[in-house]
Amino acid sequence: MDLRLTREEIAFRDEIRTFLCENIPEAIRNRIAEGRHVGREDYVTCQRILNAHKLATPNWPVAWGGRDWTPMQRYIFGEEVQSNNVPDPLPFNVAMVGPVIIAFGTEAQKQRLLPPTANLDIWWCQGFSEPGAGSDLASLKTRAVRDGDAWVINGQKTWTTMAQWANWIFLLARTNPEARKPQEGISFFLVDMSTPGITVRPIQLLDGGHEVNEVFFDNVRVPADALVGTEHRGWDCAKFLLANERSNIARVGISKSRLRRIRALARAVPAGDGSLWDDEDFRHRVLQVEIDLKALEMTQLRVIASEREGSRTPNPASSILKIKGSEIQQATTELALEIAGPFALPYHDPEAEYPDGANDLPEGFGWADTAAPTYFNYRKTSIYGGSNEIQRNIIAKMVLGL
Amino acid sequence: MNFELTDEQRLLRDSVDRLIGPAYDDLAHRRRIAAEPPGYSRELWAKYAELGLLALPFSEEEGGFGGGPVETMLVMEAIGRGLALEPYLATVVLCGNLIRLGASAAQREALVPAIADGSLTLAFAHLERQARYDLFDVGTYARRQGSGFVLEGEKSVVLYGDSATKLIVTARTEGSRRDPQGITLFLVDADAPGVSRRGFATQDGQRGAAISFGSVAVTESAAIGTVGGAGPLIEQVADIAIAAIAAEAVGAAAALHALTLDYLKTRKQFGVPIGSFQVLQHRAVDMFTALEQARSMEYYAAMMAAETDAPARRSAISAAKVQINKSARFIGQQAVQLHGGIGVTMEYRAGHYFKRLTMIEQAFGDTPYHLRRLDAGGGWLDAA
Numbered sequence A: 001m002d003l004r005l006t007r008e009e010i011a012f013r014d015e016i017r018t019f020l021c022e023n024i025p026e027a028i029r030n031r032i033a034e035g036r037h038v039g040r041e042d043y044v045t046c047q048r049i050l051n052a053h054k055l056a057t058p059n060w061p062v063a064w065g066g067r068d069w070t071p072m073q074r075y076i077f078g079e080e081v082q083s084n085n086v087p088d089p090l091p092f093n094v095a096m097v098g099p100v101i102i103a104f105g106t107e108a109q110k111q112r113l114l115p116p117t118a119n120l121d122i123w124w125c126q127g128f129s130e131p132g133a134g135s136d137l138a139s140l141k142t143r144a145v146r147d148g149d150a151w152v153i154n155g156q157k158t159w160t161t162m163a164q165w166a167n168w169i170f171l172l173a174r175t176n177p178e179a180r181k182p183q184e185g186i187s188f189f190l191v192d193m194s195t196p197g198i199t200v201r202p203i204q205l206l207d208g209g210h211e212v213n214e215v216f217f218d219n220v221r222v223p224a225d226a227l228v229g230t231e232h233r234g235w236d237c238a239k240f241l242l243a244n245e246r247s248n249i250a251r252v253g254i255s256k257s258r259l260r261r262i263r264a265l266a267r268a269v270p271a272g273d274g275s276l277w278d279d280e281d282f283r284h285r286v287l288q289v290e291i292d293l294k295a296l297e298m299t300q301l302r303v304i305a306s307e308r309e310g311s312r313t314p315n316p317a318s319s320i321l322k323i324k325g326s327e328i329q330q331a332t333t334e335l336a337l338e339i340a341g342p343f344a345l346p347y348h349d350p351e352a353e354y355p356d357g358a359n360d361l362p363e364g365f366g367w368a369d370t371a372a373p374t375y376f377n378y379r380k381t382s383i384y385g386g387s388n389e390i391q392r393n394i395i396a397k398m399v400l401g402l
Numbered sequence B: 001m002n003f004e005l006t007d008e009q010r011l012l013r014d015s016v017d018r019l020i021g022p023a024y025d026d027l028a029h030r031r032r033i034a035a036e037p038p039g040y041s042r043e044l045w046a047k048y049a050e051l052g053l054l055a056l057p058f059s060e061e062e063g064g065f066g067g068g069p070v071e072t073m074l075v076m077e078a079i080g081r082g083l084a085l086e087p088y089l090a091t092v093v094l095c096g097n098l099i100r101l102g103a104s105a106a107q108r109e110a111l112v113p114a115i116a117d118g119s120l121t122l123a124f125a126h127l128e129r130q131a132r133y134d135l136f137d138v139g140t141y142a143r144r145q146g147s148g149f150v151l152e153g154e155k156s157v158v159l160y161g162d163s164a165t166k167l168i169v170t171a172r173t174e175g176s177r178r179d180p181q182g183i184t185l186f187l188v189d190a191d192a193p194g195v196s197r198r199g200f201a202t203q204d205g206q207r208g209a210a211i212s213f214g215s216v217a218v219t220e221s222a223a224i225g226t227v228g229g230a231g232p233l234i235e236q237v238a239d240i241a242i243a244a245i246a247a248e249a250v251g252a253a254a255a256l257h258a259l260t261l262d263y264l265k266t267r268k269q270f271g272v273p274i275g276s277f278q279v280l281q282h283r284a285v286d287m288f289t290a291l292e293q294a295r296s297m298e299y300y301a302a303m304m305a306a307e308t309d310a311p312a313r314r315s316a317i318s319a320a321k322v323q324i325n326k327s328a329r330f331i332g333q334q335a336v337q338l339h340g341g342i343g344v345t346m347e348y349r350a351g352h353y354f355k356r357l358t359m360i361e362q363a364f365g366d367t368p369y370h371l372r373r374l375d376a377g378g379g380w381l382d383a384a
């Protein structure tokens, strides 16, 4: 057992860090650090820079533009992206649908869809959840019916993240309502959102931002090759995808970046005769979260080390990463809210360019207005990607055998 | 001890509930009202006046309702339940009590009737950017000039300061910036020359303003209470306000808990109501316990808000605020969690309660602040 990074791994980390800092526009990285709105163009810009250097899809096979990296190198890369405030390569593309197409798609689907998916020429969104099918995803009602050499889709998806920016959607639809188990009659489809019959309605979240949507399908005709994998076996693809989604959900790098910022802000915020950072109790509260994060990082490394290469079912202990990762992210937002104190009150449109400074502290910070919205918004982290209650059910059953 | 309401109090509670309860049931309506100046319903405000709510803290001799902390509590609970937008806290609780306890008879005679009939709204311009929660950290300065004063300084987060017709401004007439001594209250017309206001929406759909005072001339008679001696009054009224928002928090948390219970009974996943999952039952029970603990401290705060022994009042109010904060956070977060996705949207009521509860936590001292204040007072149990 040696828990230190090897010399090669350190060199690798430094190389990635330098690359990111030199190539990803600073303005975008600053907006992310400050918890401000990042636009579609910003995501596209960053992903294209990464992709031009074969860094957008390192988890894919080399033949499709991936990297022959060790799990450790992949981890280091993800961590450097997040802790340097670079937007993650779009998870819907890179971590979700890309690997599904690679694992289950036809050669033609791969040829046609993977290169634009890597380059964010296609922006994917995830059409799984429905009003009646959240935690109980397998109860979904959206229907796909075969009609000659086409499929006709009818139904509704909801909570579809960034559907307003997406041009393709991957979705689950029921193809065999008579199947013995609900999971058995579902298929996985890849759909161009410009197909007639698709409408997107925004849902405003608590921070005031437009992040999720409802997506309606009204007699949407898609070609036969919109199906990926075997008919009625879409649940296999979904399980494979959700497992990938979960193992990427700890977001250690993001919490690290947020904690660094918390330290910096606390030093700059006046309190009494000095700054908030002079308050020992406050420092201890920050340290408690930092310790939690360190432990999570080590847990994540252990999960990575235990993952066999090529395994399709990640360690069920990855549910721990989801639970702790979301709790720590939420704890960082609580600290930021505490720093902002009474100055968290003013509201600014999160999508506006920059606040008017009504809330600037004497030092010139315009940061306090993002504290409450981020706190509100991050409640989502214990709900999406399989709620924390569902993750606990998984651990109780799969790990503890209860 | 008697936890029973009197008949009159019950009558007050019922009529306030009838007025405020359904007023903002429709969230789209609430959003429309919040978006248009003054950010609340003038019509509803007039009805508050008709019911006597705006006269609540003032004595009957001066045209008031003669209500105490329990009456204020009943009104604030209804405001919490109803997600009401009217500037009751700013005008009646904060400024009303500053006037009731600090103003001269002549000042009261001029102000109370106008507050009571709804024509005068007020805002307490106190908090400054560097002050955080320190009530005595006042950098705004009032310089003597002739028989009056000239105000100079900036106030940061003034609740409903953008629409108020008059402001009660704290300014230093002597001493250094964090000196508890030397602070004076001034009544200033909101549109007086030199006053400039920048209004903003708040996170919970209400209104606030940043206000600057550039060479604002006021007369000696604009001072409320003794010149240089406002410190204790400010603290007392802040404590009264904490008791009031404690009640608002309980009203909001109780409504949020009820909403969550309803959802647990009606939302189905895996073919059953999600309320049949034991883990969610226990969570709902923990929320209920947190609510009852908060309610107990709400009553305790109401009881102690009028306490004249300042150290005893201070400890009680700080203890109450800590409990309210803890319960508000737990109930708010868990209500959202138990609702799943619908809980984090603006299209559903739960999130609005959660946001208001969060802002109540941030108001008049957060938990670390009040723990320190309680600790400084020695707590209230002696060592064995």
Ligand SMILES: Cc1cc2nc3c(=O)[nH]c(=O)nc-3n(C[C@H](O)[C@H](O)[C@H](O)COP(=O)(O)OP(=O)(O)OC[C@H]3O[C@@H](n4cnc5c(N)ncnc54)[C@H](O)[C@@H]3O)c2cc1C
Pocket (backbone or CB within 6 Å): A125, A126, A127, A128, A129, A131, A133, A134, A135, A136, A158, A159, A160, A161, A162, A211, A212, A380, A383, A384, A385, A386, A387, A388, A389, A390, A393, B267, B269, B270, B274, B277, B279, B280, B337, B338, B339, B340, B341, B342, B344
């Ligand atoms: C911001 C955000 C973005 C999202 N983005 C997407 C997206 O892009 N694409 C997509 O398809 N979906 C997305 N989702 C949907 C997300 O996956 C669902 O919200 C989630 O699965 C929970 O479903 P639900 O909201 O219907 O809650 P419900 O399933 O109704 O759950 C309500 C409550 O019941 C609990 N519960 C449910 N079942 C059990 C059980 N068996 N035992 C114990 N407790 C239980 C839950 O934990 C929760 O607390 C997003 C959600 C959010 C909030």
